[in-house]
Amino acid sequence: MCGDLESRADLEYGTLPGLVRAAAERHGPREAVADGRTRLSYAELGERVERAAAACIASGVAPGDRVAVWAPNTVDWIVSALGAVTAGATLVPVNTRFKGVEAAYVLRRTRAKLLFVTGTFLGTSYVASLRRAAQEGTGPGPLPGLPHLEEVVVLSDDAPADFVPWRDFLATGEAVPRATVRTRADALRPDSPSDIVFTSGTTGHPKGAVITHAQTLRAYDVWSELAGLQEGDRYLIVNPFFHTFGYKAGVIACLLRGATMIPQPVFSVPAALANIAAERVSVLPGPPTLHQQILDHPDRERHDLSALRLVVTGAAVVPLQLVERLRDELKVATVLTAYGLSESSGIVTMCRRGDPPEVIASTSGRAIPGTEIRVVDAAGRETAPGDPGEVLVRGYHVMSGYFEDPAGTARAITPDGWLRTGDVGALDADGNLRITDRIKDMFIVGGFNAYPAEIEQLLGRHPDLAEVAVIGIPDARLGEVGKVFAVRRAGSCLTADDLIAWSRREMANYKVPREVAFVPALPRNASGKILKTRLRGGLPGPAGATA
Known part of the structure; x- marks a missing residue:
């Protein structure tokens, strides 16, 4: 059973690279990933991960460095992420719904050294979005506003100037001996950080939860046992890889059990x-x-x-x-x-x-x-x-x-x-x-956690708003959506449609408020705290203010 000391995955594999290597040996010819025309066996996946790790080492990634992945669910996400971890890095998954400003905050906060990024996804150029968000600064890398980010690898066959195509990046690792990759991976400890998953606190600033290799292995061995995941299962992973549900209950669980991963980007x-x-x-x-x-x-x-x-x-x-x-x-x-x-x-x-x-x-x-x-x-x-x-x-x-x-x-x-x-x-x-x-006022939009304080902080950047407060309201299709109560600055003629349109440009879609109520002032208690209970009770705005 999963609770028995003898069968604990953290004791058996030690680290995630240990799991990847063991899975390649144990399930070698079994199909590991089915991503459209790309079909990889467990042995082939293990080879690709080691090749990506070698390229990370060649690019200067040192043990403990943070390496970020900002991309949808694909085989390249799996290979780049596990390759970085095998090279001793701490993985920083970045939400694909983030706009450039939001992604730049995570990269700056973790001082990420290397970023793997998708090319164009859902009609958006992530490279262009990030470049706009990080163009001001004095950093020596491709993005001056992110001084610690030394290299950006585009998960595509081509890339804009100052960025590296995926194929060219992998080629740099050819000179790194396999023994060097194995030595780097073997130096990791079970209590070494494996990833930093960003959530949000009550201040509105995203916070990165640090999780270790041992925690991940033990927790998702338990998850797999309780769920009844089996060798040979074929697992459609729709939950995004940037989220624990997609990466750990998906990729890691499949590696633990020998199931086939079928990533779906959207x-x-x-x-x-x-x-x-x-x-x-x-x-x-x-x-x-x-x-x-x-x-x-x-x-x-x-x-x-x-x-x-x-x-x-x-x-x-x-x-x-x-x-x-x-x-x-x-x-x-x-x-x-x-x-x-x-x-x-x-x-x-x-x-x-x-x-x-x-x-x-x-x-x-x-x-x-x-x-x-x-x-x-x-x-x-x-x-x-x-x-x-x-x-x-x-x-x-x-x-x-x-x-x-x-x-x-x-x-x-x-x-x-x-x-x-x-x-x-x-x-x-x-x-x-x-x-x-x-307690934290979080609401869930179509499966995505939305944090009012974080949305309020983003809305606070609008020049025509003096104050804002966000709550979740019921929605027949998405479960919940955001509603913002806003106080305009003097002389502003900002409309609800204007604010929603601005929000769609500046934040991930699930964070965008679907309703706006303009009010003369926000209700507060004696200590100055906004009374969201009043807002949830249907505090009305001026006539015609709700969109």
């Missing part, structure tokens, strides 16, 4: 249906909205979905009807829900196979092995079963801290190791956790 229902049928997909994790759209699509019956056997969902309330429809209409044998956050390596609780549908739909399951959960009131006292309070978590998978942020780490983790999740939940008598609210 969630499109027709593409997902076609992939499930053509690739005989058996595993499809994702947010509830993903599965709901598949069930409701008019062309569903034209596709053979009979290979599907495992669905893992979470990130939002899961309707009981959705669980029943997946089981009854698609004949999915296993439907599970789970709960986690970046600071806990992406996992805290999970339902178990055999749980009744009402438990799967109404809770996020029980604590995974090796994890403790407490629900406490404002005074820190444990609440009675069924009573809500803040969810605290303690276990091997809790982050070592926020990257170079001891103050933020101290606020998040108590001296005795309890992670303050900021989520309100309740435990039932059987230990199943039900998340009921979010």
Whole structure:
């Protein structure tokens, strides 16, 4: 079992490079990645990862350096990311929905030395976006505003001036002996940082949760065991690789079990249906909205979905009807829900196979092995079963801290190791956790976590706004969307349409407010804190102010 000391993946493999090498040896001829016309066996994937690691070493990446990947789900993301980690670097996945300013913040904050970036994705040139965001500065590299970024590799056959095409980058590693790559990988320790996953705190500044190799291996061996992921499964990875759900519950879990990774860059229902049928997909994790759209699509019956056997969902309330429809209409044998956050390596609780549908739909399951959960009131006292309070978590998978942020780490983790999740939940008598609210005001837009404080900070850059406050409101299609309450500067004629259009240019689409209410002033308490309860209660703006 996954909880037994003898079978722990962190003890068996030690590090992620150890896992990649073992998977190549154990599952050699088995298909590892099916990305359109690109088909790689586990042995071929291992070779490509080592080649990418050699190129990283040739480019000057040293152990502990941060290497970022800003690209959609493709085989090149997998190879570049695992190659960087094999070279001893700490991976920094960058959200593909970010605009240039947002990506530049993450790169600057981590002092990333090397960046792998896609060319054009969803009609946007990421290179041009980043160049615009980092053109001012005195740095010696290709982007003056990012002085620590020495090289930018475009995951394409060509690249603009000052940037390096993927093929040319890989060629630089040909002079690096395989033994050098192996030595570099073997020097890593299980407690070395493997990645920095960015989330957001209450200040609005993104924070990077530092997770180690051992934490990742142990947590996703447990995830794979509880989910029932098997050798030979064919896993459609729609969850983005920049998120723990896509990278670790996807790529790492497949490496652990010998499953085939089928990356899908963008969630499109027709593409997902076609992939499930053509690739005989058996595993499809994702947010509830993903599965709901598949069930409701008019062309569903034209596709053979009979290979599907495992669905893992979470990130939002899961309707009981959705669980029943997946089981009854698609004949999915296993439907599970789970709960986690970046600071806990992406996992805290999970339902178990055999749980009744009402438990799967109404809770996020029980604590995974090796994890403790407490629900406490404002005074820190444990609440009675069924009573809500803040969810605290303690276990091997809790982050070592926020990257170079001891103050933020101290606020998040108590001296005795309890992670303050900021989520309100309740435990039932059987230990199943039900998340009921979010202390941090986070809301979920189509499966993406949106943080009001971060959106407020971005909106604060608009020259015509004096004050803003953002809340989540219900949306039939996306679950929740943002609504902004804004105070115009004197003399401004800014309209709701103007602000939404500006937001679409300046921030990731899921962060863009869908409604705007202009108000004379924001409600505040005696200490000056904005009263978002008043805003959620429907505080009206002036007539005609809502778009």
